[in-house]
Structures are given as C-alpha cells and as structure tokens.
Amino acid sequence: MTIHEVHQGRLKSPFYSRMAALDSVNQWHEWKGYTVPDQLYCSEMEYFAIRNATAVFDLTPMTKYRISGPDALPYVDRLVTRDMHKIRPGRVAYAVWCNDQGQVIDDGTIFHLRDGDYRLCSQERHYEWLSDSAVGFDVTISVETDEVAALAVQGPTSCSVLQRAGIDVADLKPFGLTHFEFDGAELMISRTGFTGDLGYELWISPDRAEALWDAIFEAGQLTGIRAMGTDALNLARIEAGFIQAFDDFLPATPTVRSGRSRSPLELGLEWLVDFKKPVFNGRRALAEEKRNGSTWRFVRLNIDGNKPAHHSYIYAKQKRNREAIGFVTSAAWSPVCKQNIALGTVRMPHGAVGDNVWVEIYYQREMHWSRVMAKAEIVAKPFWLPARRSATPALPY
Amino acid sequence: MTERYDAIVIGAGHNGLVCATLLARAGKSVLLLEANEQVGGAAVTREFSDGFSVSACAHLLYQLQPKVMKELGIKPKLLGDDLKTIALAADGNHVSYDTESVAGVSDTDVASYKEFAKRMRRFAAIIRRLGNRPPPRLGSSHLKDTAALARLGVDMRLLGRANMRELLRVIGMNIHDELTERFENPLLKGALSVDATLGTHLGPRSPTTMLTYLHRLAANDGRVSQPAGGMGKVTALLAQAAREAGVQIETGRRVLRIIAENGRVTGVQTEDGECYDSYTVVSNADPKTTTLDLLGARHVETGFAKRVGNIRANGNAAKLHLALDGLPAIAGLQQSALGERIVIAPDEHYVERAFNPAKYGEFSTQPVIEMTFPSVRDETLAPAGKHVMSAIVQYVPYELRAGWDDAARADLMRAIFDVLATYAPDLEERVTASELLTPVDIEREFHIGGGHWHHGELSLDQFLFVRPVGGAAQYRMPIDGLFLCGAGAHPGGGVSGAAGRNAARSIIRLQR
Numbered sequence: 025m026t027i028h029e030v031h032q033g034r035l036k037s038p039f040y041s042r043m044a045a046l047d048s049v050n051q052w053h054e055w056k057g058y059t060v061p062d063q064l065y066c067s068e069m070e071y072f073a074i075r076n077a078t079a080v081f082d083l084t085p086m087t088k089y090r091i092s093g094p095d096a097l098p099y100v101d102r103l104v105t106r107d108m109h110k111i112r113p114g115r116v117a118y119a120v121w122c123n124d125q126g127q128v129i130d131d132g133t134i135f136h137l138r139d140g141d142y143r144l145c146s147q148e149r150h151y152e153w154l155s156d157s158a159v160g161f162d163v164t165i166s167v168e169t170d171e172v173a174a175l176a177v178q179g180p181t182s183c184s185v186l187q188r189a190g191i192d193v194a195d196l197k198p199f200g201l202t203h204f205e206f207d208g209a210e211l212m213i214s215r216t217g218f219t220g221d222l223g224y225e226l227w228i229s230p231d232r233a234e235a236l237w238d239a240i241f242e243a244g245q246l247t248g249i250r251a252m253g254t255d256a257l258n259l260a261r262i263e264a265g266f267i268q269a270f271d272d273f274l275p276a277t278p279t280v281r282s283g284r285s286r287s288p289l290e291l292g293l294e295w296l297v298d299f300k301k302p303v304f305n306g307r308r309a310l311a312e313e314k315r316n317g318s319t320w321r322f323v324r325l326n327i328d329g330n331k332p333a334h335h336s337y338i339y340a341k342q343k344r345n346r347e348a349i350g351f352v353t354s355a356a357w358s359p360v361c362k363q364n365i366a367l368g369t370v371r372m373p374h375g376a377v378g379d380n381v382w383v384e385i386y387y388q389r390e391m392h393w394s395r396v397m398a399k400a401e402i403v404a405k406p407f408w409l410p411a412r413r414s415a416t417p418a419l420p421y
Numbered sequence: 422m423t424e425r426y427d428a429i430v431i432g433a434g435h436n437g438l439v440c441a442t443l444l445a446r447a448g449k450s451v452l453l454l455e456a457n458e459q460v461g462g463a464a465v466t467r468e469f470s471d472g473f474s475v476s477a478c479a480h481l482l483y484q485l486q487p488k489v490m491k492e493l494g495i496k497p498k499l500l501g502d503d504l505k506t507i508a509l510a511a512d513g514n515h516v517s518y519d520t521e522s523v524a525g526v527s528d529t530d531v532a533s534y535k536e537f538a539k540r541m542r543r544f545a546a547i548i549r550r551l552g553n554r555p556p557p558r559l560g561s562s563h564l565k566d567t568a569a570l571a572r573l574g575v576d577m578r579l580l581g582r583a584n585m586r587e588l589l590r591v592i593g594m595n596i597h598d599e600l601t602e603r604f605e606n607p608l609l610k611g612a613l614s615v616d617a618t619l620g621t622h623l624g625p626r627s628p629t630t631m632l633t634y635l636h637r638l639a640a641n642d643g644r645v646s647q648p649a650g651g652m653g654k655v656t657a658l659l660a661q662a663a664r665e666a667g668v669q670i671e672t673g674r675r676v677l678r679i680i681a682e683n684g685r686v687t688g689v690q691t692e693d694g695e696c697y698d699s700y701t702v703v704s705n706a707d708p709k710t711t712t713l714d715l716l717g718a719r720h721v722e723t724g725f726a727k728r729v730g731n732i733r734a735n736g737n738a739a740k741l742h743l744a745l746d747g748l749p750a751i752a753g754l755q756q757s758a759l760g761e762r763i764v765i766a767p768d769e770h771y772v773e774r775a776f777n778p779a780k781y782g783e784f785s786t787q788p789v790i791e792m793t794f795p796s797v798r799d800e801t802l803a804p805a806g807k808h809v810m811s812a813i814v815q816y817v818p819y820e821l822r823a824g825w826d827d828a829a830r831a832d833l834m835r836a837i838f839d840v841l842a843t844y845a846p847d848l849e850e851r852v853t854a855s856e857l858l859t860p861v862d863i864e865r866e867f868h869i870g871g872g873h874w875h876h877g878e879l880s881l882d883q884f885l886f887v888r889p890v891g892g893a894a895q896y897r898m899p900i901d902g903l904f905l906c907g908a909g910a911h912p913g914g915g916v917s918g919a920a921g922r923n924a925a926r927s928i929i930r931l932q933r
Contacts, residue, residue, distance in 0.1 A: 095719075098719060099719075102719055102723075103723075123723075123724055124722045124723070124724035124725055124892070125724075153723065156723050156724075156726070156727045157723040159713070159718040159723075159726050159727070159730060160713065160717050160718030160719045160726065161718075161719060302682075302683040302684030302685075303684055303719070303720055303721070303722070303900075304722075305722045305723050305724070306722065307684075307722070308722070308899060
C-alpha cells in the first residue's frame with residue numbers, strides 16, 4: 025500500500041481566487057471542508073445587494089449526489105416524503121427525507137436534470153443513507169460535490185444580469201431548470217435559491233468556474249452586483265422563512281437524545297408529505313403522528329421591539345404560571361420588512377396562527393445583561409415574499 | 422379472475438404447516454405453497470441411496486411443543502424419547518448423559534451435573550413460556566404488551582432471588598466459562614459445548630452461548646427423541662392435520678415474489694407465472710429471503726431493509742449421510758448403544774478450535790460431529806442387516822473463502838473420515854453410499870437463505886423483542902397483510918412449531 029498525498033486543511037472552491045480578490049476583511053470559516061467567507065467587505069451591504077440588486081454566493085460546498093439508472097424515479101420517490109412523479113424532467117423539488125421513525129434526516133433540493141437522472145443537493149452528507157436506500161433498486165449513486173461548481177446569483181436584477189451575459193432565463197419558471205452552453209461546457213441554470221427573492225443557481229464544471237464568475241460580474245457592473253458571504257445569506261433565508269439544519273432542526277441521524285429531532289409535520293412541512301404514496305421512508309411513523317398529533321410545531325414570529333430574540337424562550341403568558349412552551353431557533357431584525365422576526369419551535373397545541381405569545385429576550389449592554397418580555401404574534405406567511413420571486417417571465421429591473 | 426384466499430402460506434415447513442392448520446381451523450380458506458415436491462421443509466425423510474433413508478436436514482427431535490401437538494391433535498410415534506448422549510473417548514472410556522444424570526465421570530461431576538441440569542431446566546422453562554407466546558412490543562402502552570412483560574417479570578420472580586440472580590448472571594455468558602467453573606471431565610465439557618453451539622455460527626467461548634444452550638433445553642427439558650420413520654413422518658402428520666383442517670396444499674410451486682400494491686400485499690406469484698390472490702400472506706421463508714427477495718426492499722422503508730439485511734444468518738453446519746453395510750465397531754460401546762446420540766468433541770477446547778477456521782472462511786479439519794445411526798432403532802430406514810448414519814458436522818461455513826466445489830467437498834469428506842477413523846476404524850470401509858450437504862446445499866435444497874437452521878443466528882441481539890429485527894418481532898411485517906411464521910421469527914429454530922403457532926394466533930387476533 026502506498027501512502028497518497030492528501031490535501032490538508034481547508035479546500036478552496038473553484039471561485040476562491042475571485043472571492044479572495046474582492047475580500048477586504050479576511051473573515052472566513054469552514055463549511056464542509058471548504059473555506060468560505062462570513063462576509064467579504066460588509067455583511068449589511070452584501071445583504072442589501074440581495075434585496076436591491078444582485079448578490080453572488082458560492083455554494084460549491086453544498087453536498088451533491090447524482091442519482092441515475094432505470095429505477096431512479098421509484099428510488100427518489102421512496103426516499104423523500106413528497107410525490108416525485110409530479111416532478112418532471114427540467115423541474116426542481118424542495119424535499120425532506122426521513123428515517124423509519126419519521127424524523128427528518130435533512131432537507132434539500134432534487135433536480136430532475138433529464139429523464140431518470142437526478143441531482144440531490146443538501147447541506148449534510150448522506151452517502152450512507154442513500155446507499156442503504158438503494159438496496160433493491162437499479163440505481164447508481166455518486167458523489168459529485170467537488171465535480172460541480174455552483175454559484176447562486178440572487179436578487180431583483182439577477183435575471184437582467186444573466187440576460188446581459190447572454191443567458192436568457194426570463195421565461196424560466198420558479199423551480200425550473202434549463203441547460204445552456206457556456207465556453208464550450210454545459211451550464212445548468214435553475215431558478216432556485218435560499219434568499220426568498222428572484223434568483224438563480226448556476227452549475228458548471230469547475231474548470232469553467234472563474235470564466236463564469238468573470239462573465240457574470242462583467243455583465244453586472246451597471247446593476248450593482250456584489251459577492252456575498254454566509255452572514256448575508258443567513259439573514260435573507262430567515263426573512264424567507266427557510267429552515268436550516270442544526271439551527272431550526274437537528275438532522276435525525278447524529279441526534280442522540282430522543283425528542284430532539286423533528287418530523288416534517290413538526291417543521292411546517294406537511295405540504296411536502298404525500299400520504300397518497302403507498303411507501304416512503306417514514307410513512308408509517310408519520311401516519312401515526314398524524315393520527316395521534318405532533319409534539320412540536322414550527323412557528324414564524326413577528327416580535328415587538330427591535331432586539332433580535334436569539335435563543336429566547338417562548339411563553340404562552342407574560343406573567344403568572346409562566347411555562348416555557350418553546351424556544352426561538354433563528355432570529356433577526358429584518359431590514360427589508362422593518363420587523364423583529366424569528367423562527368421557533370413550540371409545543372402543541374400552542375402556536376396556532378394568530379396566537380399571541382411572549383418572548384424572553386436577553387441582551388447585553390456594557391457587560392450587564394438585561395431582559396425584556398416582548399409580545400409576539402404567530403404569523404402564517406414567510407416575512408419576505410415579494411411578487412418578483414415567482415413572476416414569470418422574470419420582471420426586468 | 423382467480424379465487425381469493427383468506428390466507429396464503431409460503432413454504433410447507435413444519436411452522437408453515439402448523440400456521441396454515443390453525444388459520445384454517447379458525448375458518449379461513451388457506452392455500453399452502455411449497456417449492457419442493459415433498460412437504461416438511463427441513464424436516465423430511467429422504468432416500469439418498471437405494472433403500473437407505475434419513476432425515477435429510479434436522480435429524481433429532483428436541484423441541485416439538487407439547488402445546489402444538491395437543492392443539493393439532495397429533496402424536497408422532499417416538500422410538501426412544503430421551504436418548505442418551507454419548508461423548509466418545511478414543512480410549513473407550515466414554516461419558517454418557519441424559520437430561521437428569523451423567524455416567525462415566527467423577528462423583529463430583531455427577532453431583533455437579535445433577536444440580537446444573539436441574540437449574541438449567543428451570544431456566545429453560547422460562548424460555549419455553551416466552552417461546553410459546555408472541556414477544557411483547559417494547560415502548561408500547563398496549564395492555565397486551567404490558568401484560569406479557571408483566572408475565573415475564575412474574576416468571577422471573579418466581580424463580581426466587583438466588584435463581585433469578587443466577588439466570589441474569591448466565592444469560593449473556595458463554596458456555597465455556599460456565600462449564601470450566603462447574604465440571605472436571607473434558608468429555609462432558611466438550612459434549613455440553615456442542616449442545617450449546619450446534620447449528621450456530623458460535624463457538625463455546627462466543628457470548629450468549631448459554632442462551633443457545635437454554636434454547637435447546639427449552640422445549641422438552643432437553644429430551645432428545647427419534648421419531649419413527651424419520652422427521653418426515655412428523656411433518657407428514659402435520660400435513661395430514663392441515664389437509665383435514667381444509668388447507669389446500671400445493672407442492673412443487675415455488676413462490677417467486679410476493680405481490681405488493683399500494684402499500685399492502687395482494688398475493689403471490691409462483692415460478693410458473695401463476696398468481697394467487699390474498700390480502701394475507703404468511704411466509705415460512707427466512708426473513709431475509711422474505712423481505713429482500715420475495716417482497717423486495719423497495720416495499721419497505723430503508724431502515725427496516727437495512728436491519729433485515731444485517732441479520733446474521735450464515736449457516737455453519739454440514740449434514741453427512743452414509744449408507745453402511747453394517748454397524749461400525751467402536752471401542753467400549755455396545756452395538757445397541759449406537760442407537761443413542763453420539764458426539765465427537767473430546768474436550769471443550771476441541772470445539773472452540775474447530776470453530777476457529779470458520780471465522781476465517783475455512784472448514785474445520787478436526788470437526789465436531791454429532792452422529793446417529795437411526796436404523797438401529799428404526800428398521801424402515803435401511804435394508805435388513807444394513808444401516809444408515811446421519812451426522813451433523815461443524816464447523817463448515819456457508820461462505821467458504823475458496824468457494825464450494827467438488828475438491829472442497831472431497832477435502833471436507835476426507836477430514837470427516839479421518840476424525841471418524843479415530844473412534845470407528847472400520848466405518849469407512851462399510852460405506853456403500855454417501856451424501857454430504859454443505860450449508861450451500863442446505864440453502865439450495867431447503868430454500869433457507871445462508872443455510873442456517875434457525876433462519877438467523879440465535880443470539881441475544883436477535884432474540885425475543887428483536888427477532889428477527891425491531892419492527893417485525895410480532896410476526897407482523899411493516900407492510901399490511903404480510904406476516905412471518907418461520908424460525909427466523911420468535912422463538913427461533915428447532916422443529917418446535919412454536920413460531921407457526923404464535924404467528925397464527927397473532928394473525929387471528931389481529932383480524933378478528
């Protein structure tokens with residue numbers, strides 16, 4: 025056996041050179057083996073680029089699996105809770121997958137690239153689970169995380185920027201995907217994203233990554249294009265009401281304590297669970313949960329005041345017999361909504377839409393801690409849901 | 422449009438027969454499909470050479486449950502119902518024992534064995550009571566499950582403080598430690614080690630071999646009996662009871678797949694393409710074959726399919742049948758004593774050493790042999806004046822590293838004869854015909870995946886609540902209408918009928 029030289033330390037994404045060139049604060053962290061920026065110059069400005077212009081985010085470290093073969097459709101259909109027969113080639117599905125106990129292993133997007141050829145894209149790694157699930161199916165599963173460079177181009181002017189780069193995506197519907205040729209290579213573009221705004225994700229071979237970045241930035245010069253880090257993206261996704269693994273739920277596989285993981289019904293994702301499907305992972309447990317009632321409920325909170333309710337307890341009453349009914353999992357002051365917003369988890373039957381609850385916010389002023397009880401309303405819709413997000417053809421800005 | 426049966430049972434092994442009979446007696450129309458031309462599964466009598474017959478797989482009756490026999494109203498004729506076990510010594514100073522006492526050992530060992538046997542019988546009785554009812558579901562608040570757990574608790578308490586503590590001490594232990602603590606005589610320790618490990622992929626120093634020992638004693642306090650006409654006679658009686666109850670038995674029809682539609686089973690399809698409809702399908706096949714081959718993993722959830730795939734179920738015992746032109750001479754043994762159960766395992770280390778190669782995919786060159794000459798008690802099995810020998814040889818792994826071929830079989834045969842020659846020098850020259858079944862042959866001929874008698878290793882992690890796996894331990898598979906009734910389910914193998922009876926009772930209760 026020979027000892028191969030393996031890469032030590034953090035990996036650099038194919039877009040690294042371009043991000044490094046724009047970086048002025050040198051604030052990076054590790055994400056699935058890659059070094060990625062929290063921010064490149066100012067997270068607030070990067071955030072405003074998402075909402076007012078175009079922001080570009082390197083999502084190459086997202087875990088990507090290719091699922092293909094004659095049984096690819098029945099395989100993914102049994103894997104996830106939603107009906108994948110409805111996801112035709114050229115469409116993308118947001119999906120969750122569960123273990124036999126009906127607990128969410130992770131969420132992600134499944135791209136139906138071509139007939140019977142899928143890409144599953146998720147935050148966490150799942151090769152073992154995907155392989156275990158392949159028993160009895162004629163499918164091939166391969167990891168293509170490092171073989172595909174991915175770039176999110178998000179914001180109201182994103183369509184215009186791509187048009188100017190010669191990529192006509194105006195008619196692409198939300199959750200649609202299409203193929204282009206770029207620099208002699210195949211460029212896949214999907215109208216997807218994690219910002220809740222108009223936006224696209226671009227998928228290309230790593231050796232064309234820098235050329236693609238340069239073309240997009242060249243085209244975006246007049247419309248305020250910016251590169252962004254994960255801080256800005258996190259704020260945008262909370263506004264959009266998107267849940268994130270390890271923040272808003274714990275992936276079931278590494279979770280040890282019982283009751284700490286969540287079912288899709290407990291994450292506000294019942295719309296993703298199709299009980300008409302006869303077999304899918306978690307079906308029996310979820311059907312039982314549906315009959316007997318869930319323990320937890322996912323909530324979106326519109327909170328009084330302006331102090332972000334990070335990690336706050338949630339109470340049903342302000343005073344007397346105060347009993348914590350849950351806690352906040354993600355919180356932020358939303359600049360675009362001018363609201364103090366949060367995502368959280370509360371015990372059933374609390375947390376119905378329209379209910380008022382109380383949030384205990386701790387904050388620090390010059391070393392000393394203070395506490396306020398802020399009133400909060402449970403709201404139904406994501407906080408930020410602009411018409412341009414779903415308008416087709418995409419609105420020109 | 423074919424007729425829809427109330428239930429279809431796949432496989433006419435003894436458990437399949439018991440289950441089908443009880444379902445039919447409960448008023449259900451039952452179709453029983455058997456792949457082989459003969460019913461009985463691994464409990465059959467087969468002619469392997471002109472005029473010479475043996476019980477082709479299982480050859481001694483330990484476990485047929487009195488409850489099963491009583492419920493079915495059958496009473497197999499037994500030729501000796503408490504066979505002695507004779508542990509052979511090369512010098513002729515053999516040791517023999519039955520369920521009560523031992524001879525040929527020191528006075529200390531005689532006393533120790535008496536006490537040991539008595540205590541083991543008490544413990545085994547608890548295993549027997551557990552075996553005769555479906556295991557409770559853990560984490561369930563259902564009254565039935567709570568009651569079953571409570572009954573187990575009561576059974577344990579009734580042992581008394583000292584015995585309960587002793588049971589809890591030994592249940593996860595290996596038999597080797599227990600035997601070396603209690604006994605002096607190497608032959609006795611060797612033979613008891615064989616009792617604990619026969620038919621398993623476990624050596625006497627493997628954990629939980631006390632459990633496998635108790636499992637062997639469970640049914641009838643460890644009484645070994647030889648049914649007249651071989652094991653096939655027992656299953657023939659069961660088949661007769663099944664037919665009388667109205668079960669339609671079709672032999673020579675191998676089920677190719679269990680048909681599942683919309684999350685429930687709707688019938689089965691046989692090899693010849695025929696489909697049979699039923700909303701209740703009961704499989705006497707092992708859990709792996711049932712789930713992964715017949716049903717298909719796609720019809721169950723990933724975690725369940727994985728657990729089933731992980732069941733340890735590779736057999737490690739071969740079966741040897743010899744046609745003899747006369748009984749061999751064994752030093753220090755009367756010819757009539759050849760009608761008993763004879764074990765070659767001169768000491769407890771011999772058994773563990775025999776197990777060693779099997780861990781690495783090789784068969785023992787000094788194997789453990791359990792042999793019987795059933796024709797001594799039963800003249801129907803061989804022509805007048807001639808005899809048959811039926812032996813279990815272990816360890817002979819299912820997955821032989823070099824692969825099973827004629828050369829490997831010949832090598833194994835040679836090793837067996839070399840060991841036999843030590844005790845019965847004239848045996849080999851008396852052989853007129855022979856048949857050797859490796860676990861691979863057992864798998865092929867009796868349709869047991871891995872060729873493991875118990876359809877899955879019998880050990881604590883595959884026992885009771887988790888036999889065959891969590892999510893199917895109450896005979897009910899996680900797809901509507903599919904049930905297990907074979908040895909892979911609780912309480913495991915041995916020709917006992919307990920799994921078949923428990924399964925039938927569970928199905929009847931569920932569908933009431």
